[in-house]
Amino acid sequence: MNLTIKPFGRIDSKVLEYLREELHDMGEVSLSASQAVPDSFIQRNRDGQVQYLATEFEKAMAPEKGDRVLAVTDVDLFERGLNFVFGHATIRDRFAVISIARFGNDGPEKLLERSAKTAIHELGHTLGLYHDDANLECVMHFSEKLEDTDRKTRAFCTRCNAVAAFTLSRLGT
Numbered sequence: 001m002n003l004t005i006k007p008f009g010r011i012d013s014k015v016l017e018y019l020r021e022e023l024h025d026m027g028e029v030s031l032s033a034s035q036a037v038p039d040s041f042i043q044r045n046r047d048g049q050v051q052y053l054a055t056e057f058e059k060a061m062a063p064e065k066g067d068r069v070l071a072v073t074d075v076d077l078f079e080r081g082l083n084f085v086f087g088h089a090t091i092r093d094r095f096a097v098i099s100i101a102r103f104g105n106d107g108p109e110k111l112l113e114r115s116a117k118t119a120i121h122e123l124g125h126t127l128g129l130y131h132d133d134a135n136l137e138c139v140m141h142f143s144e145k146l147e148d149t150d151r152k153t154r155a156f157c158t159r160c161n162a163v164a165a166f167t168l169s170r171l172g173t
């Protein structure tokens, strides 16, 4: 498949290059021009921190080419009913978004690792996968907090991989 990475905000090129390499297993990865997070996006203030509604990014990516498009942003994200989310995607769309806002406090290595795991997780949803509640190490296990992300691997378990591989084969990888 063709995967486009779309930066929103100021994202270190090291993060983007790392994601590009890590996501190469899924297909051809290209980088779209970065843009500022639009003021028109729905926002809220939570404990003095501005958060953006995750689905706004998915809508904004409609013009982007690619079988799948991954937004990477430095602003904090939320979904209705949740305090925050590390990322978001829906199973029926080709769009996913991740935020690196909460990943950087434990050094650059952790930032890269968490970004990659979250990107693979959200793209997994767009490949037809739901959360894997049974497997703590599977990348499709839900991350409620950073410890969840740090504990799981960046790989699909055998069962999840079968679903992802089926979708990828249809997309011509």
Ligand SMILES: [Zn+2]
Pocket (backbone or CB within 6 Å): 121, 122, 125, 131, 142
């Ligand atoms: Zn998820």
Ligand SMILES: [Zn+2]
Pocket (backbone or CB within 6 Å): 132, 135, 138, 139, 140, 141, 156, 157, 158, 159, 160, 161
């Ligand atoms: Zn799994």
